[in-house]
Structures are given as C-alpha cells and as structure tokens.
Amino acid sequence: MQQYQFLRTLCLFLMISSMVVYIQSECNKCQSNNNVACVNKTHYRFCLDNVEPGAILPCNDGEVCTSLAKICVPEGAYEPSCQDSEATTPNECPSCTASSLFVCTSRTTFQQCNGTTLTDRVIKCNEGKFCSMASGKYCVGECELTGDIECDRDAP
Template sequence: MAGVAPDQVMQCPDNEVCTSLLKFCMPRGVIAPSCISEADVTCPSCDGSSLFVCTSRTTFQMCNGNQLTSQVTRCKENTYCSIGLNEFCVDRCAILRSNTGFQCDRETPLEG
C-alpha cells in the first residue's frame, strides 16, 4: 500500500481474505475479498489464440504465439484495457456496463 508504513497494514492469516465486513478476515472462498494483492491477480496470457492481451488496467501487449512481445502499449488517459470487449481501450463506463470488470486488475504489467 503506497503511503502506509508496512507495520501498519493488517495481514489476514493463510487461507483467509480481507473483507469490508465487521469481521476483517474470513475464510477464502466464503466471500469475495474486498482487497486483492497484486500477486493474487490473474491476467490473460498468450495462449496462441489471441493477438493481444491486457497486461494491466491500462496496458496491453502483443502476443507472439504463447509469448508476450516486449513492447508495452498504454491506453490513452482515462481509458482502460478491454480486449475482451473487442476494443483495445475503453472508458470506465464500458467496463462497468460489461459486468466483466477489468481483464487485468494490476496497476502496472509484471516485469519479465
């Protein structure tokens, strides 16, 4: 969490997730977590069937078969990656209307 000292962030025990309920931590699978760490985010990968995949909320990359190419393309300001909606980048309203959420809910693409 940016701007918060690490010793001030409450951690849930293993196999539990944080919630916005009165009980901060609950067993994984009982309720959807209200906060997700970057490590828990699953994003589309190159599987040989897609030419592009979202690699963060605002970036996408081209696939070369099963591998990502090195060039990261950024959506213009106030738009979000939405390859599943048959566009590269759309405004937030289109994401909300689709009821699918972000295809890759990361701040930035993973390195490597």
C-alpha cells in the same frame, strides 16, 4: 431470575443481529454503504469522482473487503462482499494463447502476442481508459467494462 437472564441474552442477540445486515454484493460493483467496489476477497477500489478510478487497494493481512462502513474487517467476522471465485486476484493476468492477438498486461496497458509469448512493445491506453480485450476495443472507459478488470495490476 433465569427468565430475566434468558430475555436479556435474547434481546442482546437480537440487537447485535439487527446491526449486522448481510448484504452480498457482486464483485467490482460500487456499494452504497462505503462507496467502494470489492474487486476480490481482499482488495477494493473507490467509487468516488475525485479518486483515481483504477487504484486498487489491499485490505490488511487477515482482513476481507465488505459492504460495511468499515471496508476491511477481520476474516470470519463478516462475509466478504466478493468471493475469490467471482473475480481474479489482483496480479492475475491472461497469457497469450495461440488464438490471442493481444492481452492486457496491466489495468491500462496491453501487448501483442507472438504465438504464446508477449512481444516487447507495451501499448498504453489513454488517460482514464482501461484495458479490455473482451470489449473488442482494447481500451475503454470504466462504464464500458464488460465484467471484471482483465489484468488487475499497476504495470506489466
């Protein structure tokens, strides 16, 4: 009877383990299991043609973004696809430094720097373009992004 219970427990453990396949993804990379890209531990964007490419959505409180079919799951139930150390938080944006001429102030806008302060004029990228100072072009298409979105918020 004990051997039967042990085998039953072992089989149950193996079945559950085989259902939970750990796939560690990189930040901001589209995942084939759920068609989203986790931009950080708790936020994601869709990787679908008919969805606005810059829309970043949050998981509910206490949930993390994963590569599972259910995008957000309770923290601790599954490893997040993107660790916070790999990407910026959704509202974190670069600030002006003495060497900066411009900085991104949202996903689609940038502003000129005057030393370490921003000027008042907000410059908007064309439709479908994202702010990217790292590219050297200021505004680029999604495929041209050279890493994470530099300022991941809707508006300055």
